[in-house]
Amino acid sequence: MIRLTAAHCRATLLELYRSPGYWVPTVVFPAMLFSFFGASIAGDGIRAATLATASFAVYAVVGVAFYQFGVGVAQDRESPWEGFVRTLPAPAAPRIAARVVAALIFAAAAAATVIAVAHGIAAPRFTAASGLALAAVLAMGLVPFALFGVALGYLASAKAAVALANMIYLPLAFAGGLWIPPHGLPDMVAALSPFTPTRQFAELAWAAATHTPLPGAAMVGLAAYTVVFGGLALWAYHRDQGARFR
Amino acid sequence: MSPAVAELSDVHKRYGATEALRGVSLTVGEGEIVALLGPNGAGKTTAINLMSGLRRPDRGTARLFGRDPRDPVARRSIGVTPQDTAFPVRLTGREVIALVRDHFPDPVATPDLIGRFGLEEFVDRQTGGLSGGQRRRLALALAFAGRADVVFLDEPTTGLDAGVRRDFWDAVRAFAGNGGTVLLTTHYLEEAEALASRAVLIDHGRIRLAGGIDDIRARVGLKRVELCAPALPALDGVAGIGNTGDRHALLTRDADALVRELVARGVDFRDLEIRPVSLEDAITTALRDDDCADGSTAG
Numbered sequence: 001m002i003r004l005t006a007a008h009c010r011a012t013l014l015e016l017y018r019s020p021g022y023w024v025p026t027v028v029f030p031a032m033l034f035s036f037f038g039a040s041i042a043g044d045g046i047r048a049a050t051l052a053t054a055s056f057a058v059y060a061v062v063g064v065a066f067y068q069f070g071v072g073v074a075q076d077r078e079s080p081w082e083g084f085v086r087t088l089p090a091p092a093a094p095r096i097a098a099r100v101v102a103a104l105i106f107a108a109a110a111a112a113t114v115i116a117v118a119h120g121i122a123a124p125r126f127t128a129a130s131g132l133a134l135a136a137v138l139a140m141g142l143v144p145f146a147l148f149g150v151a152l153g154y155l156a157s158a159k160a161a162v163a164l165a166n167m168i169y170l171p172l173a174f175a176g177g178l179w180i181p182p183h184g185l186p187d188m189v190a191a192l193s194p195f196t197p198t199r200q201f202a203e204l205a206w207a208a209a210t211h212t213p214l215p216g217a218a219m220v221g222l223a224a225y226t227v228v229f230g231g232l233a234l235w236a237y238h239r240d241q242g243a244r245f246r
Numbered sequence: 247m248s249p250a251v252a253e254l255s256d257v258h259k260r261y262g263a264t265e266a267l268r269g270v271s272l273t274v275g276e277g278e279i280v281a282l283l284g285p286n287g288a289g290k291t292t293a294i295n296l297m298s299g300l301r302r303p304d305r306g307t308a309r310l311f312g313r314d315p316r317d318p319v320a321r322r323s324i325g326v327t328p329q330d331t332a333f334p335v336r337l338t339g340r341e342v343i344a345l346v347r348d349h350f351p352d353p354v355a356t357p358d359l360i361g362r363f364g365l366e367e368f369v370d371r372q373t374g375g376l377s378g379g380q381r382r383r384l385a386l387a388l389a390f391a392g393r394a395d396v397v398f399l400d401e402p403t404t405g406l407d408a409g410v411r412r413d414f415w416d417a418v419r420a421f422a423g424n425g426g427t428v429l430l431t432t433h434y435l436e437e438a439e440a441l442a443s444r445a446v447l448i449d450h451g452r453i454r455l456a457g458g459i460d461d462i463r464a465r466v467g468l469k470r471v472e473l474c475a476p477a478l479p480a481l482d483g484v485a486g487i488g489n490t491g492d493r494h495a496l497l498t499r500d501a502d503a504l505v506r507e508l509v510a511r512g513v514d515f516r517d518l519e520i521r522p523v524s525l526e527d528a529i530t531t532a533l534r535d536d537d538c539a540d541g542s543t544a545g
Contacts, residue, residue, distance in 0.1 A: 003348060004348060004349065007344070007345050007348035007349075008345070010345075011334060011337060011341065011342075011345045014336070014337060014341065015334045015335075015336050015337055018336035018372075019336060079332050080328055080330035080331060080332040081332045081333050081334060083295075083300055083328055083330075084326060084328050084385075084388070086299070086300055087298045087299060087300060087321060087324070087326040087328075087398075088321065088346065088349045088392075089318045089319070089321040089322040089324075089349055089350070089392075090318055090349055091318050
């Protein structure tokens with residue numbers, strides 16, 4: 001099982017690494033968005049800058065996990081190679097695990113770029129302890145979104161997956177308070193915000209970045225989303241029989 | 247018969263409005279080479295996909311070593327070459343082979359595989375840049391990489407030139423000689439004859455003929471005989487006839503007998519040509535009469 005996961009990880013990472021057109025924008029885009037929008041919010045002092053940096057790091061992680069891998073699964077599914085791989089004697093788990101590991105690596109690079117850029121243009125403050133806590137939260141929070149992405153990839157065609165990922169991910173980022181802090185959201189969105197997985201992820205990231213104990217409600221909420229999205233991903237994988245064309 | 251390693255029992259499979267398989271039963275015994283013959287769109291690929299666990303039958307059952315082929319355990323000793331070939335474009339052939347080998351407990355050594363399927367000159371290039379024939383050879387090698395007991399080969403030699411095709415046939419015979427089981431699809435009767443002891447002919451999702459390869463050839467192995475002659479007498483054993491001017495085209499199961507008869511009856515012919523008939527034409531011509539005779543109708 002570990003050997004198979006490692007083999008699929010190696011293949012996935014090599015393939016992505018040799019496509020700089022994929023990974024350069026993936027790694028750089030959230031930091032670019034921070035420099036456009038995050039920096040003005042981050043201007044209100046050290047605490048605001050630290051929170052905004054954590055928000056955009058969350059945004060980077062969710063983006064990699066959800067958008068890139070949701071679309072990646074959908075694209076692979078339409079390739080004859082995927083059909084061949086499904087005839088190999090391996091269950092679903094090592095392949096899903098390989099994708100999660102690949103997502104972890106690219107998400108770490110994207111989040112690190114956000115934090116580096118934030119230090120260049122604003123004044124966030126991270127200590128070793130808060131930095132490590134944030135990294136741990138980001139890694140944990142990636143899992144539910146990666147699983148949600150995998151589910152989307154197995155349920156939608158490659159073209160539909162791009163559009164659907166945008167339609168789900170961008171509103172979730174906004175409603176979760178990743179771009180604008182929750183107190184700045186319109187009333188209706190602010191009312192929904194606490195129930196979104198992005199907000200729960202962000203609450204944990206903000207707490208970690210500011211040396212505050214992690215809020216229990218957000219932990220339970222995100223854990224529940226992880227179970228739901230994991231079940232959805234497994235169900236989607238098993239019901240899938242390859243792309244269908246009419 | 248030897249124990250069944252792969253089996254379809256009365257399977258039906260529909261894709262939208264298309265009924266790909268309509269009640270097909272098929273058993274592949276241990277150590278057999280069985281050819282699944284049929285024109286394009288007959289349902290051959292669907293049959294392979296059901297046996298290798300890629301798809302589920304709508305009705306009926308598929309079995310691989312007595313298990314559901316969708317169970318990974320059932321697929322531990324199979325190898326597959328799909329009809330469509332694609333690999334992760336930025337991985338090299340060697341990296342693809344390594345990934346596939348990692349799925350099996352006792353895979354074939356990579357250098358052996360490279361040598362046996364003639365991959366030396368391109369195995370270290372990224373697969374996105376390979377020619378169709380090179381990709382095909384890599385895909386065939388992958389079916390044998392896991393030291394499988396049973397291989398499913400879907401139109402294995404499409405796009406290969408004659409020399410490579412014969413080398414591949416040798417590799418398949420060697421595999422079967424060591425006790426391996428092969429189910430291959432093809433629309434070339436010639437390929438079925440070269441490899442298989444048994445053939446199953448399917449058309450429009452139904453089995454039309456099944457039996458020894460010699461029987462099948464006798465039924466659908468038509469030859470097209472063309473010649474120029476001022477006039478032709480009525481001839482025995484001619485399944486189809488047409489002419490443009492004095493050029494006549496005849497379909498027959500026994501070209502030798504037809505030519506002997508032409509000579510014996512003193513027909514003044516010239517520019518004689520004899521060619522095998524495509525399976526599609528052979529099926530429509532040779533099996534149409536049978537349908538009328540036994541009262542069933544095709545399609």
